[in-house]
Amino acid sequence: MNRTPSQFRILASENIADRRLRRTFQSATGHALGQRAQSVQLVPEWEDLRERAHRIKEEAVEHLDFYLEKLEASVIRRGGRVFWARDASEASSYVVDLCRRLQASTVVKSKSMAAEEIGLADALEAAGVQPVETDLGEFIIQVAGETPSHIIAPALHMTRQQIGNLFHEKFGIPYTDIPAELCAFARQRLRREFLSARLGISGVNFAAADTGTIAIVENEGNARLCTSLPRVHVAIMGLEKVIPRFSDLPLFLRLLARSSTGQKQTSYVSMISGPRREGEWDGPEEFHLVLLDNGRSDILSDPRVRRSLYCIRCGACLNTCPIYQRVGGHSYGSVYSGPIGSVLTPLFQGLEAAKDLPYASSLCGSCSNICPVKIDLHHQLLWLREKLVSRRATPWQERLAMSLFAAGMKDPALYRMGSALLRLFLKVSGKSNRPFTIPGWSPTRDFPALAQTSFKQWWESSRQQGEGP
Numbered sequence: 472m473n474r475t476p477s478q479f480r481i482l483a484s485e486n487i488a489d490r491r492l493r494r495t496f497q498s499a500t501g502h503a504l505g506q507r508a509q510s511v512q513l514v515p516e517w518e519d520l521r522e523r524a525h526r527i528k529e530e531a532v533e534h535l536d537f538y539l540e541k542l543e544a545s546v547i548r549r550g551g552r553v554f555w556a557r558d559a560s561e562a563s564s565y566v567v568d569l570c571r572r573l574q575a576s577t578v579v580k581s582k583s584m585a586a587e588e589i590g591l592a593d594a595l596e597a598a599g600v601q602p603v604e605t606d607l608g609e610f611i612i613q614v615a616g617e618t619p620s621h622i623i624a625p626a627l628h629m630t631r632q633q634i635g636n637l638f639h640e641k642f643g644i645p646y647t648d649i650p651a652e653l654c655a656f657a658r659q660r661l662r663r664e665f666l667s668a669r670l671g672i673s674g675v676n677f678a679a680a681d682t683g684t685i686a687i688v689e690n691e692g693n694a695r696l697c698t699s700l701p702r703v704h705v706a707i708m709g710l711e712k713v714i715p716r717f718s719d720l721p722l723f724l725r726l727l728a729r730s731s732t733g734q735k736q737t738s739y740v741s742m743i744s745g746p747r748r749e750g751e752w753d754g755p756e757e758f759h760l761v762l763l764d765n766g767r768s769d770i771l772s773d774p775r776v777r778r779s780l781y782c783i784r785c786g787a788c789l790n791t792c793p794i795y796q797r798v799g800g801h802s803y804g805s806v807y808s809g810p811i812g813s814v815l816t817p818l819f820q821g822l823e824a825a826k827d828l829p830y831a832s833s834l835c836g837s838c839s840n841i842c843p844v845k846i847d848l849h850h851q852l853l854w855l856r857e858k859l860v861s862r863r864a865t866p867w868q869e870r871l872a873m874s875l876f877a878a879g880m881k882d883p884a885l886y887r888m889g890s891a892l893l894r895l896f897l898k899v900s901g902k903s904n905r906p907f908t909i910p911g912w913s914p915t916r917d918f919p920a921l922a923q924t925s926f927k928q929w930w931e932s933s934r935q936q937g938e939g940p
């Protein structure tokens with residue numbers, strides 16, 4: 472199903488009404504948060520690590536041109552090739568051309584948010600190349616014809632019973648909902664693809680500028696197979712994945728594993744520095760690194776939202792967000808969901824195209840508190856709201872109400888008159904003693920009943936009776 476960010480309100484309403492889906496999300500995110508909390512507790516210097524990571528990301532992003540050119544030189548020095556892609560179409564075309572040159576009819580692919588962002592799977596299919604997702608979650612949603620609902624757990628919205636039924640229907644295997652049996656089936660099926668594919672595609676978690684090493688973290692071993700068995704490996708990374716030094720990597724690996732899955736370390740951390748060299752037994756003959764801009768330069772040019780480029784895609788802000796927990800990942804109509812998605816999607820796709828997303832937050836600040844690289848997400852959301860208001864992109868009724876409210880707050884006489892009129896209106900309509908709703912604004916949540924007297928009236932009468940301060 473093709474969902475877009477402009478459908479947020481509709482999709483969120485549908486998903487909130489789906490009790491099973493809500494339970495699935497609340498239990499999965501609650502479990503992830505519990506695992507994270509236990510693992511973070513064991514690191515007394517956690518806050519110090521967050522601060523250091525923030526500073527390193529700041530250094531990388533503030534000098535992005537310098538570190539990207541350094542990364543390019545390092546990769547080329549080690550025998551790799553680098554392609555700078557301005558947008559999704561350039562990045563996809565580069566990979567499709569590689570497939571044509573290799574006469575590859577299928578490619579194996581490990582999990583990559585950048586590849587999702589550019590719609591690489593669709594571009595490959597349109598060119599007659601079958602992309603095979605090899606991450607278990609991605610494999611499940613590819614078979615289901617779905618899109619990811621979480622940055623690190625793409626099939627989070629599905630129960631094991633649904634997955635059992637899916638495999639039974641699509642592959643004709645006997646129904647089972649035992650995770651080990653489902654995994655064994657997927658593993659066996661995918662092994663054939665790994666052995667025959669000429670091209671492997673991966674994402675990048677971090678790329679060290681000084682050595683040209685890319686790091687990929689995972690728990691299934693599929694990314695390692697994707698990057699070492701096929702003749703050619705192409706890695707796609709957003710520009711912001713560069714870090715200045717290889718020696719910075721351990722810090723980020725610690726933060727990422729604990730924040731995302733609550734592990735001390737993921738089962739596999741692959742460090743890839745170019746293609747196979749003479750005398751080496753395994754690895755690809757060619758290594759290509761695609762540096763994807765696709766709107767990142769524009770984000771970089773705006774100091775108020777630049778910090779969103781620090782993101783290491785751990786998913787913790789999604790898990791802790793009370794909105795994400797209730798509406799689920801598909802409501803956002805974008806590859807990126809949750810608080811970081813509500814910041815990035817309007818920046819990537821245009822503010823008007825995703826104007827509800829900056830409002831998909833209670834601004835409680837839980838996302839900013841949990842973020843391992845200390846991105847002030849709720850401030851960024853507030854800033855996007857400010858931009859929407861200044862572009863007059865909010866509904867006229869809201870603009871009118873806010874103008875009246877602002878005028879009243881600036882003028883005590885107007886404020887007194889407005890509150891007196893409101894009290895009178897509620898009295899006449901018989902609603903003065905009970906909570907009330909404002910059509911179009913609070914259909915599901917009542918405003919508390921207004922106090923019978925204003926604060927000023929209460930203050931004056933208390934003083935006259937000698938009770939006030």
Ligand code: SF4
Nearest residue numbers: 782783785786788842
């Ligand atoms: S914004 Fe922070 S918490 Fe959210 S995914 Fe990115 S790094 Fe993780």
